[in-house]
Amino acid sequence: KVTLEFGGPTRVVTVSNQKGGVGKTTTTVNIASALALVGARVLVIDLDPQGNASTALGVPHTADIPSVYDVLIDEFPLAEIVQTSPESPLLLCAPSTIHLAGAEIELVSQVAREHRLRTALEDYLAAAPEHIDFVLIDCPPSLGLLTINAFTAANELMIPIQCEYYALEGLSQLLGSVRMIQKHLNPALHLSTILLTMYDGRTRLAQQVAEEVRSHFPAEVLRTVIPRSVRVSEAPSFGQTVVAYDGQSAGAIAYREAAVEIARRGHTHDDEENN
Numbered sequence: 662k663v664t665l666e667f668g669g670p671t672r673v674v675t676v677s678n679q680k681g682g683v684g685k686t687t688t689t690v691n692i693a694s695a696l697a698l699v700g701a702r703v704l705v706i707d708l709d710p711q712g713n714a715s716t717a718l719g720v721p722h723t724a725d726i727p728s729v730y731d732v733l734i735d736e737f738p739l740a741e742i743v744q745t746s747p748e749s750p751l752l753l754c755a756p757s758t759i760h761l762a763g764a765e766i767e768l769v770s771q772v773a774r775e776h777r778l779r780t781a782l783e784d785y786l787a788a789a790p791e792h793i794d795f796v797l798i799d800c801p802p803s804l805g806l807l808t809i810n811a812f813t814a815a816n817e818l819m820i821p822i823q824c825e826y827y828a829l830e831g832l833s834q835l836l837g838s839v840r841m842i843q844k845h846l847n848p849a850l851h852l853s854t855i856l857l858t859m860y861d862g863r864t865r866l867a868q869q870v871a872e873e874v875r876s877h878f879p880a881e882v883l884r885t886v887i888p889r890s891v892r893v894s895e896a897p898s899f900g901q902t903v904v905a906y907d908g909q910s911a912g913a914i915a916y917r918e919a920a921v922e923i924a925r926r927g928h929t930h931d932d933e934e935n936n
């Protein structure tokens with residue numbers, strides 16, 4: 662059994678990639694679940710109107726349920742919407758509802774529109790009855806105001822990359838957005854982690870993509886890669902992460918290893934100058 666020490670400054674990690682279907686949500690909920698399994702208290706913020714992270718964590722998110730929408734638009738305290746996942750008392754989720762689909766446009770005319778999530782999160786963390794070790798933010802597949810709110814609230818960026826053709830396409834646009842955020846909204850944001858997902862080691866293409874990403878980002882890419890596995894894609898239909906659904910499957914094992922790597926790395930290099 663792995664023993665890790667938690668209790669340090671809260672790490673706020675935004676899981677982003679403007680491409681859809683690269684494994685953002687799967688990565689968010691499984692890393693969160695795996696971190697909770699080794700004793701970290703984790704809050705997942707579901708910032709995607711699809712609400713897939715809320716579903717995978719078994720958290721109700723029908724239209725009548727208070728959600729991240731109310732936090733961003735009506736300034737509800739985050740504490741009023743946070744639920745505990747049935748998976749673990751250490752695993753919390755701020756759910757998304759379908760209302761969030763309108764937030765992207767409604768935010769445009771709001772005061773401090775880029776800072777709304779950050780302010781809500783700071784208030785929440787300052788008053789949280791128990792220390793939160795990680796906040797993981799599941800982003801929608803765009804670089805709009807919801808993602809900008811995540812970038813402004815976070816100190817770390819984690820990018821899941823699908824080991825397929827075009828994997829690196831769009832990455833320079835994503836990193837360009839991050840530089841804009843660093844300059845104008847949040848100097849603390851930095852790329853800390855890249856995770857290779859849906860890896861099929863039998864194909865030469867997957868190996869080539871993995872090599873190419875590693876050569877560009879030697880420090881950021883985790884050693885662990887997440888294999889393509891049916892169990893991973895089945896788990897959400899049971900309202901579970903694969904870590905809970907089939908803990909001995911290859912996908913669950915890989916996500917647990919990735920989570921330990923992330924926890925061990927702690928705050929990365931650039932953090933010293935930001936603190």
Ligand code: ADP
Nearest residue numbers: 681682683684685686687859888889890893894
């Ligand atoms: P995103 O949030 O980036 O849109 P998802 O996490 O929803 O991506 O993943 C897209 C699809 O791929 C989902 O149907 C998911 O179940 C599936 N998937 C993700 N990771 C894996 C994996 N390692 N093996 C098999 N299917 C996966």
Ligand code: MG
Nearest residue numbers: 685686709713
């Ligand atoms: Mg998603």
